[in-house]
Structure formats: structure tokens, C-alpha cells
Amino acid sequence: MTVAMRAPMNAEQKNANRRARVLIWGAALIVILNGLFPLLWIFLTSLKPEGELGRLPITYLPHTWTLQNYATVLGFDPTNPSPKPFWRWFFNSVFIAVMSSFFAVLVSSLVAYVVARMNIKGKGAILGIVAGVSMFPLITLIVPLFQTMRAAGLLNTYFALIIPYTVLSLPVCTLMMVGFFQQIPRDLENAAMVDGCTRIQSLWKVVFPLAAPGVFTAAILAFVNAWEEFLLALTLIQREDMRTLAVGITLYQGEFSFPWALISAALVMAMVPVAVVVVIFQERVVGGLTAGGVKG
Structure with a gap:
């Protein structure tokens, strides 16, 4: 040879x-x-x-x-008698971003599973509508969102931002997870249901673990979008103690002054959570799609 x-x-x-x-x-x-x-x-x-x-x-x-x-x-300067509520803004941003990304991933994963697995007529049209919704400029939604939140009494509350952020993240998360779910073999779910699992149990115990890279990627995208969003946070929240960090940083600017060094320090602190999230979940995002699957 x-x-x-x-x-x-x-x-x-x-x-x-x-x-x-x-x-x-x-x-x-x-x-x-x-x-x-x-x-x-x-x-x-x-x-x-x-x-x-x-x-x-x-x-x-x-x-x-x-x-x-x-x-x-950070409020540790004794010479500053009236510090800005940085930690309150920080908590508001973390809470809103985490909750909106959780609901966005929860709803979009269920929608994506139905589109990917069920025999539904017009799947292409559904995905096209979902993609089309995400193309609307955010500025066109400001007035109807403001009127809706005011009528519902949700202005200056966490839900005033959690609900819109969840809805705005749904198209991208859904489209992303549809692709992941479609690549998971149906035989794995069928085997689980033969062993006694219901469809919901097979979704939770089989599909979600195998689609973990897509789920975590969608969650990170939803978190980052909510963390850095400015226009809705500026419009729907007027109370200073309810501001998010993206809007609160702009309040360091005075009428005749622009403290660049102070604003830069606040921006560095605002980048830390996003960097931590990416570092923690990096392996999940780039991990194998079918990690833990059945060997042939």
C-alpha cells in the first residue's frame, strides 16, 4: 500500500x-x-x-x-453632598434587562418550537411576518406605546419597559431558535415520548438542553438590547429613581458643564455587566448544538 x-x-x-x-x-x-x-x-x-x-x-x-x-x-466621595443614585439606576437596568430577556426567551422558545415541529400551513408567511415586525423603526412606536402605558397606568414602573423590551426582542429570538430547533432530530423527542414523556416534558428535557447554545445566545441578545436601549427608557420613565443606567448617565451633564471624566467612569461601570454576561455564557453560546445527544 x-x-x-x-x-x-x-x-x-x-x-x-x-x-x-x-x-x-x-x-x-x-x-x-x-x-x-x-x-x-x-x-x-x-x-x-x-x-x-x-x-x-x-x-x-x-x-x-x-x-x-x-x-x-459610586457615591463614595465625601466632598459630593448630592451624589446621583447610580446604584439605583444600576439595579433598575439589571432587573429590567433580566426580566425582559427571561420572558422573551420563554415566549419565543415556545413559538419557535411550534413553528419548527408542528405541521402548520403558512410557516414561511409566519416567519416573514415575524421578520417584518422587527424592521419597524423604534421611533414609530413611541407615541402608541406612551399612550398605551399611560392608559394602563404603567408609566414610571418597571413594566413600562419590561413589556416593550420583551415584545421587541421576540422576533429576533424566535427566528434564531427556529433554526436551532429544526436541526434537532425528531427521533430524540419520539424516543423520549415512547419512554413515557409528554410533549412538554420532551421539550423541557430533550429539546431545550440540545438547543442550549441558541437559547443562551437569544437571551444574551435580549439582555444587551434591553441594557443599552435609550429612547423608550427616556420616554416612558420620568421619575429619577426609576431611570435606567443608560438614561441616568446623561444626567451627569449640567447646563453649562459636561464632565467627561465622570461620564467616562459611569460608562465603564455600565459596560461591566455586559462583559460579565458574555464571559460567563461564552462556552454555552459556542458549545456544540447536540452536546449530550445519543451516540450512534
């Missing part, structure tokens, strides 16, 4: 491969710098005293490193 040997690459092929690698790494470096430089700039700005920001020429690294901005934002 002979084994075919691959012919060695000549110098021209090696140079071509080397140039291709240089182009790929160069493009990747540009993308990384484009994404990380603004974050790095905000972080370095948060470590500068306010008076240093007006210096010319502009300095990238702080001449005087300070954590005073973080102390002021």
Missing part, C-alpha cells in the same frame, strides 16, 4: 501564503483596534482628573492617575 506524498511548496507558493496571512492578520488587527480603541479611550479618560482633559496637546495616558471619578460615581 503506497501513500501519496504531497509535493513541497515552491518559493512562490510560500510567498503567496505569507502575503495572505499578513493580509488576514492585518485586517483582523484593524477590526480589533476599531472596536477596542474607543473602549480604551473611555477607560483612560475615566482615570484622568477633570482639569487634565482640556490640555493641549492631547495626552493619551493620564499624567495624574486617579480613581476620584469612580468614587464620585
Whole structure:
């Protein structure tokens, strides 16, 4: 039995491969710098005293490193007699984002399962309508949402944002999970039902674990969308203690002042939850679709 040997690459092929690698790494470096430089700039700005920001020429690294901005934002500065309720805004954002993402994933997973598994006429039309709903600009929904929430007495409450955020996340979550559910073999569910499981039990014990990457990805998208949303939070919540963090950060701006260093510190703190969520669930998101499935 002979084994075919691959012919060695000549110098021209090696140079071509080397140039291709240089182009790929160069493009990747540009993308990384484009994404990380603004974050790095905000972080370095948060470590500068306010008076240093007006210096010319502009300095990238702080001449005087300070954590005073973080102390002021977090309410640990004794020289600031009336600190902003940062922790209250932080709690509001976490609670609203978690609850809206939970309800969005719960409802969209059930809808996606029905579309993916049941013999329903017009599945393509249903998915097309779901995709079309997500294309409406948010600004067109402000007036009807405001009137609806005012009539229901929900203005300045958590539900004023949880309900719209849940509805707005449903199309994307549903479309994403339909694709995951369609790739899971029906035989696994049939085997579970033969063993005595109901359809709901097979959904909970078989389909959901296998579709975990899709479920967690949808949850993260819903969480991030709710965390960073600004327009609805500004319109539907007027009480300062009920503001979300995205809106509350804008309140650091005064009538004649714009404390960039203070705002930068608040922005860094606002990025922490999203980074933590992505790091914690990264393996789930990129994990195998059928992890734990039956071996052939």
C-alpha cells in the first residue's frame, strides 16, 4: 500500500501564503483596534482628573492617575453632598434587562418550537411576518406605546419597559431558535415520548438542553438590547429613581458643564455587566448544538 506524498511548496507558493496571512492578520488587527480603541479611550479618560482633559496637546495616558471619578460615581466621595443614585439606576437596568430577556426567551422558545415541529400551513408567511415586525423603526412606536402605558397606568414602573423590551426582542429570538430547533432530530423527542414523556416534558428535557447554545445566545441578545436601549427608557420613565443606567448617565451633564471624566467612569461601570454576561455564557453560546445527544 503506497501513500501519496504531497509535493513541497515552491518559493512562490510560500510567498503567496505569507502575503495572505499578513493580509488576514492585518485586517483582523484593524477590526480589533476599531472596536477596542474607543473602549480604551473611555477607560483612560475615566482615570484622568477633570482639569487634565482640556490640555493641549492631547495626552493619551493620564499624567495624574486617579480613581476620584469612580468614587464620585459610586457615591463614595465625601466632598459630593448630592451624589446621583447610580446604584439605583444600576439595579433598575439589571432587573429590567433580566426580566425582559427571561420572558422573551420563554415566549419565543415556545413559538419557535411550534413553528419548527408542528405541521402548520403558512410557516414561511409566519416567519416573514415575524421578520417584518422587527424592521419597524423604534421611533414609530413611541407615541402608541406612551399612550398605551399611560392608559394602563404603567408609566414610571418597571413594566413600562419590561413589556416593550420583551415584545421587541421576540422576533429576533424566535427566528434564531427556529433554526436551532429544526436541526434537532425528531427521533430524540419520539424516543423520549415512547419512554413515557409528554410533549412538554420532551421539550423541557430533550429539546431545550440540545438547543442550549441558541437559547443562551437569544437571551444574551435580549439582555444587551434591553441594557443599552435609550429612547423608550427616556420616554416612558420620568421619575429619577426609576431611570435606567443608560438614561441616568446623561444626567451627569449640567447646563453649562459636561464632565467627561465622570461620564467616562459611569460608562465603564455600565459596560461591566455586559462583559460579565458574555464571559460567563461564552462556552454555552459556542458549545456544540447536540452536546449530550445519543451516540450512534
